[in-house]
Amino acid sequence: MSITVIALGFLAMLALMFLSMPVAVAILTVGGIGGYMAYGMPLVETMGGVVWGTLNNPVMTAIPLFMLLGELLLRGGIADKMFDALAVWLGRLPGGLLHTNIGTCALFSATSGSSVATAATVGTIALPALSERNYPVRPSLGTLAAGGTLGILIPPSVNLLVYGSLANVSVGQLFIAGVLPGVLLTLLFMLYVAISYPNAGRDSEAIAVPRAEKLRLLRHLVPPAIIFGIVMGSIYGGLATPTESAALGVMAAFFFVWRNKRLNWSLLETCFVQSARTSGMVILVIVCALLLNVTLSMTGGTQAVTRWVTGLGLSPTMLLLLFVVFYVILGMFMDAMSMLVLTVPIAVPMVTALGIDPIWFGVFVVVMCEIGLITPPVGMNLFVVQGVRKGGGDFNDVIWGSVPFVVIMIVFAGLLILVPGIALLLPDLASGR
Amino acid sequence: DTLSFRVLGQPVGSGLIQQQVEQPFFEGLAAASGMDATFDYLPVDVAGIPDNDGMRVVRTGLFDIVSFRGPQVSRDEPTMLGLDLVGLNPDYASGRAHAEAFLPTVSTAVESRFNARVLGVWPAGPQVLFCVPEITGLADLEGLKVRVGDQSAAAFVAQFGATGVPMPFGEVQQSLSRGVVDCAITGPASANSAGWPEVTTTVLPIALQLAMNGYVINNDSWAAMSPEQQTQLQTAMDGLIDQIWTYSEELYQDALNCNTGQQPCVHGTPYTLTAAPISDADLAAVASALVGSSLPAWTAQCNAVNPTCEADWMATVGTQLGL
Amino acid sequence: MKTYSRLCAVAFGLMMTALCVVISVETVLRKLFNHSLAGVDELSGYAIAIGAPLCFTIAAIEQSHIRINLLHMRMPRGMQAALNLLAALSLAALSLYLVTFTYRTVAETQMFGSVAQTPWMTPLIWPQTAWLVAMGVFTLATVLLAVRAVLLALRRDTNALLSDFGPDAVEDELASELSDLEQRS
Numbered sequence: 050m051s052i053t054v055i056a057l058g059f060l061a062m063l064a065l066m067f068l069s070m071p072v073a074v075a076i077l078t079v080g081g082i083g084g085y086m087a088y089g090m091p092l093v094e095t096m097g098g099v100v101w102g103t104l105n106n107p108v109m110t111a112i113p114l115f116m117l118l119g120e121l122l123l124r125g126g127i128a129d130k131m132f133d134a135l136a137v138w139l140g141r142l143p144g145g146l147l148h149t150n151i152g153t154c155a156l157f158s159a160t161s162g163s164s165v166a167t168a169a170t171v172g173t174i175a176l177p178a179l180s181e182r183n184y185p186v187r188p189s190l191g192t193l194a195a196g197g198t199l200g201i202l203i204p205p206s207v208n209l210l211v212y213g214s215l216a217n218v219s220v221g222q223l224f225i226a227g228v229l230p231g232v233l234l235t236l237l238f239m240l241y242v243a244i245s246y247p248n249a250g251r252d253s254e255a256i257a258v259p260r261a262e263k264l265r266l267l268r269h270l271v272p273p274a275i276i277f278g279i280v281m282g283s284i285y286g287g288l289a290t291p292t293e294s295a296a297l298g299v300m301a302a303f304f305f306v307w308r309n310k311r312l313n314w315s316l317l318e319t320c321f322v323q324s325a326r327t328s329g330m331v332i333l334v335i336v337c338a339l340l341l342n343v344t345l346s347m348t349g350g351t352q353a354v355t356r357w358v359t360g361l362g363l364s365p366t367m368l369l370l371l372f373v374v375f376y377v378i379l380g381m382f383m384d385a386m387s388m389l390v391l392t393v394p395i396a397v398p399m400v401t402a403l404g405i406d407p408i409w410f411g412v413f414v415v416v417m418c419e420i421g422l423i424t425p426p427v428g429m430n431l432f433v434v435q436g437v438r439k440g441g442g443d444f445n446d447v448i449w450g451s452v453p454f455v456v457i458m459i460v461f462a463g464l465l466i467l468v469p470g471i472a473l474l475l476p477d478l479a480s481g482r
Numbered sequence: 483d484t485l486s487f488r489v490l491g492q493p494v495g496s497g498l499i500q501q502q503v504e505q506p507f508f509e510g511l512a513a514a515s516g517m518d519a520t521f522d523y524l525p526v527d528v529a530g531i532p533d534n535d536g537m538r539v540v541r542t543g544l545f546d547i548v549s550f551r552g553p554q555v556s557r558d559e560p561t562m563l564g565l566d567l568v569g570l571n572p573d574y575a576s577g578r579a580h581a582e583a584f585l586p587t588v589s590t591a592v593e594s595r596f597n598a599r600v601l602g603v604w605p606a607g608p609q610v611l612f613c614v615p616e617i618t619g620l621a622d623l624e625g626l627k628v629r630v631g632d633q634s635a636a637a638f639v640a641q642f643g644a645t646g647v648p649m650p651f652g653e654v655q656q657s658l659s660r661g662v663v664d665c666a667i668t669g670p671a672s673a674n675s676a677g678w679p680e681v682t683t684t685v686l687p688i689a690l691q692l693a694m695n696g697y698v699i700n701n702d703s704w705a706a707m708s709p710e711q712q713t714q715l716q717t718a719m720d721g722l723i724d725q726i727w728t729y730s731e732e733l734y735q736d737a738l739n740c741n742t743g744q745q746p747c748v749h750g751t752p753y754t755l756t757a758a759p760i761s762d763a764d765l766a767a768v769a770s771a772l773v774g775s776s777l778p779a780w781t782a783q784c785n786a787v788n789p790t791c792e793a794d795w796m797a798t799v800g801t802q803l804g805l
Numbered sequence: 806m807k808t809y810s811r812l813c814a815v816a817f818g819l820m821m822t823a824l825c826v827v828i829s830v831e832t833v834l835r836k837l838f839n840h841s842l843a844g845v846d847e848l849s850g851y852a853i854a855i856g857a858p859l860c861f862t863i864a865a866i867e868q869s870h871i872r873i874n875l876l877h878m879r880m881p882r883g884m885q886a887a888l889n890l891l892a893a894l895s896l897a898a899l900s901l902y903l904v905t906f907t908y909r910t911v912a913e914t915q916m917f918g919s920v921a922q923t924p925w926m927t928p929l930i931w932p933q934t935a936w937l938v939a940m941g942v943f944t945l946a947t948v949l950l951a952v953r954a955v956l957l958a959l960r961r962d963t964n965a966l967l968s969d970f971g972p973d974a975v976e977d978e979l980a981s982e983l984s985d986l987e988q989r990s
């Protein structure tokens with residue numbers, strides 16, 4: 050199959066997406082019709098087996114379980130209290146509560162499946178406190194939007210899970226690989242805040258919190274710390290697969306919600322609906338992307354693109370730099386999960402052909418997805434942060450507030466390319482290499 | 483005019499037989515056989531089709547020729563397992579003899595249920611045990627967790643008080659290193675390329691199964707060929723299958739050498755595993771597993787879809803073994 | 806439709822909770838007592854195969870399937886309503902397509918008497934029948950939604966087509982998140 054036909058198919062798909070058809074429909078229309086035109090009914094009959102094989106896979110089970118875990122922590126009121134606890138501890142750094150934004154978002158999204166819920170919770174608590182203390186508007190909004198993106202890099206991460214199932218690499222390894230880059234990126238964000246806004250919040254009267262109270266507030270950090278410890282500890286320590294660690298995390302979350310005296314039927318029902326809803330939108334797109342993938346490989350599309358790109362004679366570094374440009378542009382217009390499922394099946398054979406480690410590439414792609422979440426015009430986190438501003442205000446404030454973080458993430462992607470060990474050190478240690 | 487064939491191959495991840503023999507064979511088949519035909523070869527993992535669906539895709543004609551994976555497609559065609567029960571094939575020679583004896587039965591079953599013709603079968607290679615704790619024989623498996631490929635292997639390790647844990651191949655290396663499982667069963671060559679010797683200490687080189695794979699062709703695609711072309715294709719395939727039998731055995735010996743730091747080691751990475759000596763007791767245990775567990779478990783499953791399955795096996799392989 | 810989605814959610818949630826209990830017990834038993842319950846992996850595979858179509862259903866009823874509204878929100882109202890109708894119809898078509906080949910696969914499984922290659926040797930027809938039923942639940946929901954969208958279009962009820970079938974997921978979701986947040990605090 051020629052590059053032209055593939056390009057036409059891809060354009061048709063983009064057209065359907067921009068006509069606001071469901072992304073899953075756009076993908077399956079091209080995959081299904083293309084496959085039917087090439088191979089007729091036999092290919093269509095094969096698709097049932099592909100869907101069964103995709104769904105009947107324990108790795109897929111981890112998606113709704115992690116979604117459920119995040120919902121329980123959120124609706125059980127465990128997340129709400131984290132901001133207060135972090136505020137008294139991080140508020141004294143240069144840049145003040147801006148660090149709290151980043152820290153809370155990162156910690157919280159480390160367990161949550163939904164970025165909307167994360168940003169809504171943190172934003173609602175943080176923004177009034179920030180404006181009360183005269184923090185500059187743009188960095189206040191930018192730290193919220195950018196901090197929220199850390200959640201898909203810091204494990205557990207549904208995006209890493211999806212990458213693992215598409216690229217056929219170990220999800221446990223991917224989770225372990227996400228830790229160090231996640232921590233580094235968080236520190237880079239904080240460093241930027243400390244340098245650019247050293248005096249933010251200083252002109253308001255700092256509320257003195259007695260030491261005893263500060264220590265008391267620390268207990269709000271215990272449940273999220275324990276859950277993160279259970280999930281990552283069991284994966285890193287080899288006690289459990291990602292699916293099993295998700296199940297253990299859910300059990301722990303049930304315990305904490307019960308201890309908070311919030312465990313009741315209406316809470317459970319909300320959690321079930323919300324986690325099913327977010328899982329449903331993610332899994333349907335994955336299923337359709339895998340079906341498109343079958344058509345693409347059967348018709349030789351993937352191989353044609355791979356040959357074409359490897360035929361360009363690019364060095365791995367050049368190819369990755371091109372990927373940065375490509376993903377930043379794509380991410381402006383496309384939702385992060387759709388971007389992931391559409392590009393990974395084609396990009397992974399390409400990069401592995403050039404000797405790039407697929408685990409490393411997973412981390413790289415997720416950083417690219419993070420950028421997409423805060424670049425206009427389509428940036429999920431931008432919309433959410435704008436939405437939680439109580440008094441409204443100019444959307445440009447959110448965009449300009451996020452721009453420095455986009456730059457930081459692009460620089461970070463460059464760093465990742467230069468020093469692959471940032472992502473590969475921990476997985477190598479864990480597998481004893 | 484020119485015939486065109488779509489070929490579904492073994493997964494790229496499955497190792498050297500696919501990379502060094504199968505794929506080059508199909509890419510050069512048109513020229514080598516002298517057929518006026520094209521062969522489009524696509525490994526099953528690249529195609530994104532589950533490998534358990536091998537028989538189904540040859541039946542619908544989506545692929546004309548399928549390089550099937552025996553343990554995986556036995557979900558749909560359990561007759562296949564009769565070629566490779568635990569304890570049936572302690573070495574290549576017996577594997578070949580039993581394959582020849584039982585292949586007609588497998589062909590008939592495939593012909594009637596999947597509209598396809600079996601072109602031949604070959605072994606991926608003896609499936610042996612790799613362990614993190616130092617073991618001296620099968621008796622040391624007591625209380626250990628062992629990654630197994632199928633239920634007949636699970637039933638086998640259970641005899642020694644071990645727990646069989648099913649697990650995708652890609653997760654095994656890390657699971658061994660972190661103690662999720664203590665031992666795992668696979669071929670020495672796959673173990674070598676997946677880096678298992680880095681995280682284990684001992685290999686027990688006793689062949690539990692040979693992991694039989696093979697080729698089938700859709701009946702309609704077969705019928706579309708002239709008798710001359712049919713002969714050309716069958717001859718070429720026979721040559722491929724002979725080549726794989728030989729290569730598989732070479733690879734097995736080579737990988738055993740590599741894993742234990744012996745020479746010659748041509749295809750793999752050298753490591754320093756201890757090879758546990760094979761005791762007569764262990765050989766007897768593997769041999770008796772056939773009658774004791776793997777045969778009765780299989781005949782129950784096979785007779786359910788193929789009423790003459792057990793009788794046919796007894797009349798062929800069973801007679802050879804004097805059962 | 807709300808009841809339909811709630812029933813699916815409760816079925817899904819209870820299934821997942823039960824699964825978490827079983828998996829956790831298995832993991833702890835395996836690690837602490839060196840005892841493995843066979844078949845938990847297999848069970849979780851079946852649970853997600855059956856649970857996923859229920860999730861698709863809920864996402865469809867809540868209008869949450871991912872849509873890109875970049876151009877949509879800049880279009881005239883009539884055009885927006887027409888695209889919403891088309892989106893509802895296309896999702897119904899997608900589910901019909903999925904359920905058709907699901908049915909074919911299950912029919913093949915029945916024909917071959919396929920058996921899972923796992924310690925349980927489960928006849929695949931059982932979990933796959935449940936899978937087919939769940940796909941049917943999804944199909945029924947999307948078809949009902951599409952019928953409703955067509956009826957609204959025939960009545961020229963642009964407002965309802967915009968409010969009930971629009972892709973403005975973020976705003977709606979935020980509103981409900983914020984009210985949920987207020988209830989918590």
Ligand code: NA
Nearest residue numbers: 158159200205
């Ligand atoms: Na996360």
Ligand code: NA
Nearest residue numbers: 380381421427
């Ligand atoms: Na964007």
